[in-house]
Amino acid sequence: xxxIFELFFTFAKIGLFTFGGGYAxxxxxxxxxxxxxxxITDEEMINMTVIAESTPGPIAINCSTYVGFKxxxxxxxxxxxxxxxxxxxxxxxxxxxxxxxxxxxxxxxSAFCGIKCAVGILIVDAAVxxxxxxxxxxxxxxxxxxxxxxxxxxxxxxINISSIILLIAAAVISFAVCLITKAGxxxxx
Amino acid sequence: xIYLELLLGFLKVGFFAFGGAYAxxxxxxxxxxxxxxxxxxxxxYIIAVSESTPGPVMVNMAxYVGASQKxxxxxxxxxxxxxxxxxxxxxLVMVVFRSLLKNRYFRAVIGxxxxxxxxxIAATGVYMIYKNIFLSGGGFNTDFVTLAFTACxxxxxxxxxxxxKKNVSPILVISVCAVAGVFVxxx
Numbered sequence: 001x002x003x004i005f006e007l008f009f010t011f012a013k014i015g016l017f018t019f020g021g022g023y024a025x026x027x028x029x030x031x032x033x034x035x036x037x038x039x040i041t042d043e044e045m046i047n048m049t050v051i052a053e054s055t056p057g058p059i060a061i062n063c064s065t066y067v068g069f070k071x072x073x074x075x076x077x078x079x080x081x082x083x084x085x086x087x088x089x090x091x092x093x094x095x096x097x098x099x100x101x102x103x104x105x106x107x108x109x110s111a112f113c114g115i116k117c118a119v120g121i122l123i124v125d126a127a128v129x130x131x132x133x134x135x136x137x138x139x140x141x142x143x144x145x146x147x148x149x150x151x152x153x154x155x156x157x158x159i160n161i162s163s164i165i166l167l168i169a170a171a172v173i174s175f176a177v178c179l180i181t182k183a184g185x186x187x188x189x
Numbered sequence: 190x191i192y193l194e195l196l197l198g199f200l201k202v203g204f205f206a207f208g209g210a211y212a213x214x215x216x217x218x219x220x221x222x223x224x225x226x227x228x229x230x231x232x233x234y235i236i237a238v239s240e241s242t243p244g245p246v247m248v249n250m251a252x253y254v255g256a257s258q259k260x261x262x263x264x265x266x267x268x269x270x271x272x273x274x275x276x277x278x279x280x281l282v283m284v285v286f287r288s289l290l291k292n293r294y295f296r297a298v299i300g301x302x303x304x305x306x307x308x309x310i311a312a313t314g315v316y317m318i319y320k321n322i323f324l325s326g327g328g329f330n331t332d333f334v335t336l337a338f339t340a341c342x343x344x345x346x347x348x349x350x351x352x353x354k355k356n357v358s359p360i361l362v363i364s365v366c367a368v369a370g371v372f373v374x375x376x
C-alpha cells in the first residue's frame with residue numbers, strides 16, 4: 001500500500017512541477033524514476049519513450065501508466081496516472097472559474113488578443129519541429145503534404161470532413177504500401 | 190446529453206492524438222466547434238492557459254473544455270475520457286502486444302499516422318492564423334493590426350530560436366505576446 005501511495009505522490013509532484021506537457025516531463029521522469037527511485041532501468045526508459053511516441057494520448061499518461069504498471073501492476077498504473085493528472089486538474093478547474101470574468105476586463109482581453117496570435121505560431125512551430133524529427137521518405141513527406149493541403153482546403157472551403165478520416169486514410173494507405181513493397185521484394189527473390 | 194458528448198468527444202481526442210499535446214489540438218478543435226461549445230478564439234485562450242500551467246497540456250485542455258461546459262463533473266468526465274485510451278492501450282501493449290511494436294506492418298501504419306498528423310497540426314495552425322487575420326468579426330475582412338502583430342511575432346521568434354540554438358519556451362512567447370497585446374490592442 002505504501003508503494004502505491006509513493007507512486008501517486010511521486011507522479012503528482014511530476015505533474016505539479018513540469019510546464020509544457022509530455023516532452024518536458026520525459027527528462028524529469030527519467031531523473032525521478034531511473035536515477036532516484038530506480039523503478040525502471042535506462043533501457044526501459046528508452047523503450048517506454050518509443051512506446052509513448054507510437055501510441056496515442058498524452059505522453060505523460062503513457063509514461064506514468066507504464067512505470068506504475070511495471071512497479072505495482074494495475075493499481076500502480078491507476079495511482080501513477082491519477083497522480084500525474086490531479087494537480088493540473090485542480091489548477092485548471094480553478095482558473096476556469098475565473099477566466100470568463102477576467103476576459104471582461106479590457107486590458108486582459110487585449111493581452112489575450114496578443115496571446116491568440118502567438119498560439120497560431122506555436123502550433124505551426126510544433127509541426128515544423130515534428131517534421132524535422134520525422135524519418136523522411138518520399139512516401140512519408142507526401143503523406144504530410146497531402147494531409148496538410150487537404151485539411152487546409154477543408155477548413156477554408158468549410159467542407160465538413162473530419163481530420164480523423166484523413167488519419168484513417170493515412171493508416172490504410174501506409175498498410176497497403178507496406179504490403180505492396182513486401183510483395184514486390186518477395187517477387188525479386 | 191452533454192456528459193455523453195463530452196465523454197465520446199474526448200475519448201476520440203485521446204484515441205487519435207498521436208504525438209502529444211499539439212496532435213490533440215486539431216481534434217479538440219473539431220469537437221468543440223462541432224458541438225458549438227467554444228469559438229476558435231476561446232479555444233486559443235484555452236490552449237495558451239493549458240501551455241502556461243503545469244501538467245500534461247492535452248489533459249489541461251480537456252479539463253478546461255469540460256469545466257467550461259458543465260462544471261466539475263463535466264471537467265472530470267472530459268479529463269478521464271482523454272486519458273482512458275492512452276491508459277488502456279499502454280496496459281495492452283505491456284501485457285499482450287509486446288511484440289507488436291516490432292511488427293513491420295504495425296510500424297508502417299504508425300509511421301503513416303505520424304506523418305499525416307504533422308500535416309494536420311500544421312494545417313490547423315495555419316488556418317487559425319488565417320482566421321485571426323482575415324475572418325475577424327465574421328465575413329472576409331483583413332485585420333491589419335493582427336496581421337502586423339502576427340508577422341512581428343514570426344519575424345522575431347523564428348530567428349531568435351536559430352540564434353539561441355535552442356528552443357524558446359512557449360510560456361515565454363505567450364507571456365511576451367500578452368504584454369505586447371496590452372499595448373497594441375489595448376490603446
